[in-house]
Amino acid sequence: MSVLIFTENRNGTFPGYIRELVTWGRQLADRMQMQAVVLSPGEVKEETLAGLGKYGAGRVLCVRVPDPDVMDNRFYADVIMKVAEKVHAEIFLFAHSNTGKALAPVIAAKYGAAYVSAVTGIPEQANPFVVRKKIFSGKVFTDIRMKTGKKVMTLAPHAVEAVAAYREVTPEILSVGLDKARITTRRLDVHTSQGKVLLTDANVVVSGGRGMQNPGNFSLLEELAGLLGGAVACTRPVSDEGWRPADEHAGQTGKIIAPDLYFAFGISGAIQHLAGVSSSKVIAAVNTDPDAPIFEAADYGVVADAMTFLPKLIEAVKRRKSP
Amino acid sequence: MSVVTDTTTRIRLTDEGFPDLKEVQWIINPWDELALTRALELKEDPGNAVDKVTVMHVGTASHEHVVRKALAMGADDAIRIDAEPMDSWDTAFRLAEALRKRMPDLILAGIESSDYNGGAVGGLVAGLLDISSVSAVSGLQVQGGEITVIRDRDGGRETLRTGLPLLAVVQKGIAKEPRMPSMRGIMMARKKPVSVIKTETTEPLITYEKYELPSPKPPCHMVDADKPDVLLDLLEKEAKVIRLS
Ligand SMILES: Cc1cc2nc3c(=O)[nH]c(=O)nc-3n(C[C@H](O)[C@H](O)[C@H](O)COP(=O)(O)OP(=O)(O)OC[C@H]3O[C@@H](n4cnc5c(N)ncnc54)[C@H](O)[C@@H]3O)c2cc1C
Ligand SMILES: Nc1ncnc2c1ncn2[C@@H]1O[C@H](COP(=O)(O)O)[C@@H](O)[C@H]1O
Secondary structure, three states, X not given: XXXXXXXXXXXXXXXXXXXXXXXXXHHHHHHHOOEEEEEOOOOOOHHHHHHHHHHOOOEEEEEOOOOOOEOOHHHHHHHHHHHHHXXXXXXXXXXXXXXXXXXXXXHHHHHOOEEEEEEOOOOOOOOXXXXXXXXXXXXXXXEXXXXXXXXXXXXXXXXXXXXXXXXXXXXXXXXXXXXXHHOOOEEEEEEOOOOOOOOOOOOXXXXXXXXXXXXXXXXXXXXXXXXXXXXXEEOHHHHHOOOOOHHHEEOOOOEOOOOOEEEEEOOOOXXXXXXXXOOOOXXXXXXXXXXXXXXXXXXXXXXXXXXXXXXXXXXXXHHHHOO | OOEEEOOOOOOOEOOOOOEOOOOOOEEEOHHHHHHHHHHHHHHHOOOOOOOOOEEEEEEOHHHHHHHHHHHHHOOOEEEXXXXXXXXXXXXXXXXXXXXXXXXXXXXXXXXXXXXXXXXXXXXXXHHHHOOEEEEEEEEEEEEOOEEEEXXXXXXXXXXXXXXXXXXXXXXXXXXXXXXXXXHHHHHHHOOOOEEEEOOOOOOOOEEEEEEEOOOOOOOOEEEOOOOHHHHHHHHHHHOOOOOOO
């Protein structure tokens, strides 16, 4: 029996979370005495596929999908299920990405399997199989028992550390009979912001709230983000005012992000804003008000005027980057 | 449409260890409020071929006032599947059964319920009905027999064309602001039908074994405003979240 780890790829490369996802799958497979099998349909080079052995994948499979514009959940669910049959998959793992979130419940429905999204760890034992997740936007933890034989899960960001565990693997290109008549969803158009680090991909996010005073001051945040290789985000009032584009707004009604570092400038730390950023690994905050609620959520804090502190911080970063 | 606790609620646990939901305020799940708003916009726009908007909810009579709010926003009618949902599977199974009998062309679900953050029901219903689905939808147009959606995929935004029937799991951007019920809407809602139906179900597939409040986070490490270098050191060497040198 096996743990089947599904990953998407973007033009043949794997997203950043792949190391965590494969590590998690391998650790779970070891605990369950199963094999960790990775599946990534599409056009991925064999050497890229073989690289997943570094995180302990026991087998790496690819199903070629000739038309990259096929974006059909039903079609990909069929692919996953055909492969699952060949490798006797019992446990199905996905990233908690938009693709994972879309496919995982469809698979669960097909098998009548228990489904839990955004789990934060590995179950202690095979039976009972109990996983942990956060609910109420991070305000409560719950332990959930999954009662079916087959189980489907997505992994919350930062839930595990990637650990290398080298295994030699030879990628296998499988062909499974595919019913093209079931494809109803096709891509017409893609818009990726060229050259910019995407907010949902960024390891570092530099974010500004109303305390940034005016849209012009956001150039300081852009400069800092540029130096740290990160992306810029904002609070809802900032995007509502038109200071920043709407797709930068983070929070309960905006983007849910989980960078390594969330750097908050002039942000009060309202609960709706925190709902979108509280899974970040580390939060650092700069605010004039020592009692601002953001300091309750933050790991590092500075009580300062952002417009005075930012130029000093930027100088310090520049000094370190070019000694 | 799911009914959830107001998002500003401070959650406490009861002596038995369950979330204490006695005094909380119940609202329409924010994503569903946006989904309904978009559905109403589609109905009002003569270029979009939507002629009826029905709200479907699995829940007991105690939440019917929240379902009424959806009618006051402008939904034509509502179906309440009378049951206390056991888990997302149970909810989806009941919804799928009710939908099979009156299959609509377009089903909208939210990306998650803001309380239990399940993120499950939309995809489960699509799987149970074996219909097409698209997730993370932030834009939606209906033209003739075809639907165009904009969805966020990790790494970019895409426009997709898809056929009917479709289950769209929607998120932020699908509508700008949730529509507020007008006085007239509230009056009209009183006359609109809420049909209460029963469905079969199965055993729940998951059980919530235990709840725990997160242990309090260590206090924020405060750094002097004149010492940006100290902050960088902490981020680089202690937290290891940036690399400068
Ligand atoms: C249903 C609902 C959903 C919502 N969803 C979201 C959401 O998704 N995302 C979101 O962000 N908000 C959301 N909100 C709004 C949220 O409640 C807050 O109003 C918002 O997050 C506050 O934004 P802010 O921190 O930029 O502004 P403020 O609350 O005005 O805070 C500004 C902060 O800047 C500090 N400051 C002022 N001057 C300076 C200076 N010179 N230097 C440093 N600091 C300074 C102040 O001390 C203050 O703490 C939602 C609200 C509701 C009701
Ligand atoms: N009890 C319910 N009745 C009707 N729809 C629901 C119910 N619970 C969840 N949904 C739908 O499924 C979406 C995702 O919910 P969940 O899977 O609970 O996070 C919600 O936004 C609703 O559209």
